[in-house]
Amino acid sequence: MKRLMLVWLSALPLVFGGVAAAQDKYPSKPVKIVVPYAPGGATDITARIFGEHMKNSLGQPFVVENKPGAFGILGIEEMARAKPDGYTLFIGNVSTNAITPILFQKKFNINFERDVVSVTRMAIYPSFIITTTTGFDVKNVKELQEQAKKNPGKVRYTSAGVGSFPHFDMEVFSRRMGTDMVHIPNKTGAAGMINDLVVGDAQVAVLNSASSAAMIKAGKLRPIAVIAEQRLKEYPDVPTLAEAGFPNVGTLHWQSMFAPAQTPKPVLETIFKAVQDAAKVPALQEAFAKQLVSVRPSDSLADAASWHKNELNTWRKTTSEVKIDLTD
Amino acid sequence: MDFLANLGLGFGVALTPANLGFALIGCLVGTLVGVLPGIGPVATVAMLLPLTFHLEPVSGLIMLAGIFYGAQYGGSTTAILVNMPGETSSVVTCIDGHQMARNGRAGAALTVAALGSFFAGTVATLMIALFSPPLALVGQSFGAPEYFSLMAVGLIAAVVLAHGSIVKAVAMVLLGLLLGLVGTDGQTGGQRFTFGVTILSDGIGFVPLAIGIFGLGEVIANLVAPQQRRELVSSRISNLWLTKEEFRQAWPASVRGTLIGSVLGVLPGGGATLSAFAGYVLEKKVARDPSRFGKGAIEGVAGPESANNAGAQTSFIPMLTLGIPGNAVMALMIGALTIHGIQPGPQVMTERPALFWGMIASMWIGNVMLLVINLPMIGLWVQLLKVPYRQLYLAILLFSAIGVYTVNNNTFEVILTALFGIVGYIFIRLECEPAPLLLGFILGPLMEENLRRAMRISGGDPMIFLNRPISLGLLIAAALLLLVVALPAIRGKREEVFQEK
Structure with missing residues (x-):
């Protein structure tokens, strides 16, 4: 059904003519976004909202494929092994893409840090x-x-x-x-x-x-x-944990987009720009603001990469401080 | 009257032409995807989700709810016709529903499922309108100890599900428990019986297990059987409507199922799942001649079908007030709500009365629509059985494979389904009932989880189960049930009534 839908959707531009003029220009067919959760959760919803708006700017549907399981490993591996042509992307969060690669490193059949590249952070959750x-x-x-x-x-x-x-x-x-x-x-x-x-x-x-x-x-x-970085305006009386005397405690939960590491740079730039554009749409911002989430894309591809590297390092430190015995 | 005003408000919202249209679309799509086992309701709802971003929240929910009900009804259709349960709730429908189809009463089974669901939907709507504030409180008084005790009742009741030997039934429950243990230990994060297979760290899925053991096991058994027997089954299709006798047997079962389903549906999490099982057990217990069960007893369809629909309806209470979804489709509905900035919570009822009551009213309207859509279709579905089995089974296999794949987009689960198909055939040869196994599989992990949670809460003191009144009451019920099953004097009688032939 999903496949059928894809075929049908990809035929749309042909029917209405014109749009599919430049076949070699990315994207010339629907793009798949792998989400490592079942439909309905926060990460899935983020992927769908952004997908809607990226379709508007890039002219191709962004189809979410839910691949839940094994702490996100199944979805990450599917993305990392896909052809690195920009037609397979991934949206994950701090759990699947920062904690899992550290905590369950041995369970991966790929080398996470070598095979996966961060495209852009998307949102931050207090x-x-x-x-x-x-x-x-x-x-x-x-x-x-x-x-x-x-x-x-x-x-x-x-x-x-x-x-x-x-x-x-x-x-x-x-x-x-x-x-x-x-x-x-x-x-x-x-x-x-x-x-x-x-x-x-x-x-x-x-x-x-x-x-x-x-x-x-x-x-x-x-x-x-x-x-959070500062008090929420909806809850002015609730101090931040730092103000309450515990700085550097607690995780700023995030969602971020990833791609296979070998994806060509120009394609990544196109995707990056589309996320940036989507993030500026008032309707999208409103949808996130209602959930107290701030939309916060990275400044550039390089920024996204160094930020994610930093996240991995933070979690390396945290997991060695708090030893959790996860016997295999 | 407060509740009349609430219902009036609800119907005012649900009966606008636009919302009626969304309900109709939802029911049609739901029926379609429910009957075609290849396309699950979860995938469908997920695809339609972005559409609801642009709708009024209540319209979006009405459409999604229609899909949910339609799919559930469609699921019963495949359970009855080809012994293929798509969801937890239709597992018990397989037991007697498919037997009715084999006896040439497929039409009657489908009719009673539709009428029973409709009746249950009507009553549950009224119950919600009358009692929803107190019912919401019931859910909030269930902590880990109470759930443990509830599961204990459920597991003991599972034994009653079988109509063969009691030893085999217990063995199947235990086997189900063991299968349920596979995966990540929720309390420690350790891996159990995963043999280094990454996918197994989430445990064995319900869909591969149920479709394999019920559906594919049956396919193998049918193919092994001599051809005449198969064709005989398909050619003996009698009257589609219920006979007077069947109607007389079915309606009290429907009433009992509705009551038990309405109550269990209110419990967050496991409640709605339990209701169909509970409905079946109850019917078997009150029946004058329990030996008919498992061979096409119409009460065995009417009771659980009503219970499951009533449970599905009342489980909207924990969904809207606690945000706890009863199943994957409801999880998507919560997603749709949060997009609109509506967080499920105790105040949804008072702060968004139009949404809450509009939704409740639309459920009833959806039930009416399903009845209107489905009753004329029954004749058509039954014709399906006339397709020669050598062609039908191929379609069953194909749709099962697609259906299993779409749950998690995972090929491993398709392979697992095939393996369970073989296991299912072995069970048929050994005359072991698969229903108790599935109940053990569902309840076992919940019971373990809640046992360990309760012990952590009490700091290791088992008295916690006796100190909490609801838990104590449930444990007493479990003990009584056990007595009924185990007492030698009663057992003698039980064997007499439960044993085949």
């Missing part, structure tokens, strides 16, 4: 350090620290699973506070984490700020700090 109001009453980071110190092993945090960035963030945070908190991982992601907090299975978590907005309003959750 997160909250958030606590439940179900049988738990702390109003700021200091009170959390006191509570956790008074009750070692009794305060629990939930995360999106062992080795996820909320897990690392909470583990580092807990160490810096000098506390001992229990980890209750939840494989089902943000929705599951919210449920854990609301029913009181856990008391605290690092949670994407947009996902928690409704529960904060309902008084079920309370943000006590935000992991």
Whole structure:
């Protein structure tokens, strides 16, 4: 069906004439964007929104192919092994494209750093350090620290699973506070984490700020700090984690576009420019702003490469500080 | 009356010509993709998602919900006709639905599935309108210990699913549990039974397992059987409508299924999945002659089909209030909502009443449309069975392969399906029922996960399961159920009623 759709869509320019004049100019056929998650998640939605706008500027459909599984490895490998002609791209995030390559290096059948190139960062997501109001009453980071110190092993945090960035963030945070908190991982992601907090299975978590907005309003959750460069204008009273006394703790969650390393530079430039253009469209910015996400493409291809390298180094450091035993 | 006002608002939104149109489009597309097993509803909804960016949120949701229902109904059609469950919920429909088709009652099975779903949809809509605020609270009182106890009830009930020997049923549940353990350990991140295969770190998929064991196993068995027997099955198609007797048996089953489905659907996560299974177990328990089950009992179609539709309907409550999707299509709907800046939360009902109630009303309208679309089609579907099996089975194989592939765009899962097909055939030869295996496969990992979570929460004290009232109640129910199955005196009777021949 998808294949059929592709054929049909690629025939459109022929039907309406004109557009497909220069066959050798990139792109002359639909472009595939591999997303390492099932449809519906934040990364998938980002790919689809950007895809819509890139189609407008480049005249070819950008078709999302969901290839979930194995911490993103399956999708990354499919992209890295594709013909490096710019017709196979990849949109991943800090988990799949910074933590996975470090933590699961041995599971890859490709050399991630050699075979994959970063095209441009796309968006940055702020997160909250958030606590439940179900049988738990702390109003700021200091009170959390006191509570956790008074009750070692009794305060629990939930995360999106062992080795996820909320897990690392909470583990580092807990160490810096000098506390001992229990980890209750939840494989089902943000929705599951919210449920854990609301029913009181856990008391605290690092949670994407947009996902928690409704529960904060309902008084079920309370943000006590935000992991972001500055305070969010929607939550002027919530300090950044740095302001609360813990600088350099917490992950700025991002989404970024990648391509096979051998993709020709001019093609990458074309794609880069299309992402930049899409990022300036007010409708797109509005769609992201509604979710408290800032659209933040890289300045250039070189900037994207050095930024991503830096990210990998940061995670190399974090994963060696917080040893997580992932037995094979 | 508050609820009348709410429903009035909802129908006001859903009955605008535009929204009616979107509901119709959704139902048509959904029916189509549901019946053609090659194209899943998830892929379809994902492709249509960008379209909803430009629509009013409620219109987009109405269309997606239509696809969801249509696909679910279409899934039952393939389950009945060719023993091919596309989704968890249609696994139990296979058991008696396909047997009815073999007995020449495919038309009746499809009709009762359509009518049962419609009835359940109507009642569940009313239930949501009347009780949604308290129902939302039920979901929020379920923590890890409560889920563990609920799963314990489910697993014991799984044994009742089988109509053969109890030892085989238990063995199948255990085998299902073991298969469910494959993958990454959620609590430690360790790898279990993955043998270094990267893809297996996410575990074995439900779709390859179900399609392999049910659908392909059946195909192999049919091909091995002498040709006359196969053709006999397909030529004996009687009346499409229900007989008076069938109707008398089916309607109480439908009512019971609706009630049990409405309640279970409210539980976030596993609830809606359980409802079809629970509906089947209940029917078998209350039936005067349980030995008919597994051989084409119409209650075995009416009960679970109603339960599954009611559960699907009420699972919109945890989806809209907690953001917890009951399945992949609902996850996409949440995605569609967030695009419009709407975060699921407890206040969706009060802050966006037009969206919430419009959606609820459109579900009912969608159910009406599905009935209108599907009832005239039943005659056509049944004709499918007249296609010579040597041609039909090729189509079944092809669509299964495409269907399995599109779930994760993964060829490994297609190979896995083929392997499970062989396993399924072996089960048929050994007279082992696959339904308990699938229930073990679904419930086992959930039960383990929640057991370990609960123990972490309590710091290792098992009393947590007895100290929490809901958990305690469920465990008592589990113990009673176990007694019924295990007590020697009752067992003697059970064998008598459950044993074939």
